[in-house]
Amino acid sequence: MKLMPKLLAAAALAVLSQTALSADVLRIWHHGGRADNERERMNALVDKWNKANPSMPAKLEIQPEGSYNEQVQAAALSGNLPDLMDLDGPNYANYVWSGYLAPMNGLVSKKTMDDMLPSLISQGTYPPDGKVYCLGQGDSGLSIWGRKSLLTAAKVRIPKGVDDAWTLAEFEDALAKLKAQPGIKYALDVKLNYGQGEWYTYGFSPWVQSMGGDLIDRKSWKAEGTMNGPAAVKALTLLQGFVKKGYIAPASEGDDSFYGKKTAALSYVGHWMWPAHSKAFADDLVLLPMPKFGAKAVTGNGGWAWAINGKGKQKEATGKLLEFLLSTDNVAELSTAMGGVPGVKSAAPKVDLYKAGGPLALYLDQLAKVSVARPAHPAYPTITGAFAKAVADVVDGNDVKGALDKAAKKVDDDIADNKGYKPFGK
DSSP: OOSSOOOOHHHHHHHHTSOOOOTTSEEEEEOOOSSHHHHHHHHHHHHHHHHHOTTSOEEEEEOOGGGHHHHHHHHHHHTOOOSEEEEEGGGHHHHHHTTOEEOOBTTBOHHHHHHBOHHHHHHHEETTTTEEOOBOSEEOOEEEEEEHHHHHHTTOOOOOSGGGOOBHHHHHHHHHHHHTSTTOSEEEEOOGGGOSSHHHHHHHHHHHHHTTOOSSOTTTOOOTTTTTSHHHHHHHHHHHHHHHTTOBOOGGGOSOTTTTSOOEEEEEEEGGGHHHHHHHHGGGEEEEOOOBSSSSOOBOOOOEEEEEETTOSOHHHHHHHHHHHTSHHHHHHHHHHHOOEESBGGGGGGOTTTSTTOTTHHHHHHHHHHBOOOOOOTTHHHHHHHHHHHHHHHHTTOOHHHHHHHHHHHHHHHHHHTGGGTTTTO
């Protein structure tokens, strides 16, 4: 799938009709987020920048999240990209391949680069040239949430950290014991209510990677034999088996089977559920590391990250603006307000949730030890769409190998249609 499809004329006209800004104003696009306070925080940061840098003023333009990608595509086609924009995870790779983004090496200081979480550097590194093209103020991660009292009652071992994670055999044993507990209908909520989309890739590709597989071969950049390889088949067969045994809360249960109805014993999800989970269980809440489905545990990572317009006239000034957004205090303030994993190492000690001994410090430990970034490839929109469809089909009871075969073919057909997305695959 090419990132730049033929767009509706209205979308392009909407971009072209924006009020023109003077050349020395740094334009910033942000997807707005799903919470009002995220927009408020971004506005406050830009105001703070403008007060400190009156000679390099910036203007924040919030774009509707639902149509954000289309707006960026239209702006790229019309040559009207802002100086700085945020993009969702590995989707940045298509913009790099298309020539729209600037490498940050040299525009962002080595000091700032060195302070970034390695997991974010991994997400932002473009394989063909090894340069960094996107950096996030926050990272993300996966884990399993549980209740100490319930785990104790079921005589299930509570891991102490990443190095003490459950093996697959322990995980399966835990699910069986927990489902048998009074009042428990489902052993595990895996957020099927989120629906088919990026969550299915973000959430379940770590199961595949833990078992030694991946979404695509990262040397040949072919999906055949990897997306539908033995590890992927084994991982999704495991998921389907959990569904068939009645361990998994169905999508119809909604979001609160763990923290609201309390009919699910465990919840497999990310850091963003801390507010609801901690409110429901207080000191009884326990955060458990990713299980070792294979030789080692794996967590997903990444999320929305900043990118610099490669054709912009003010790249050096934009780099300084980005350094400001990535500064220790600003990242710590944003993490404290929003609850996300702080994207720079120096910020963590300033954030109660993530400092040493904090209730969410496990996420930083996992990111440092067992995170795997989603593949930065121009075909990523197709890669994630195909894999997510396979997961949905598997959950619905369809043949696992057949679903993955279709997904791998869709990816490789897209790559072939784009002549290999050279220089990938050389």
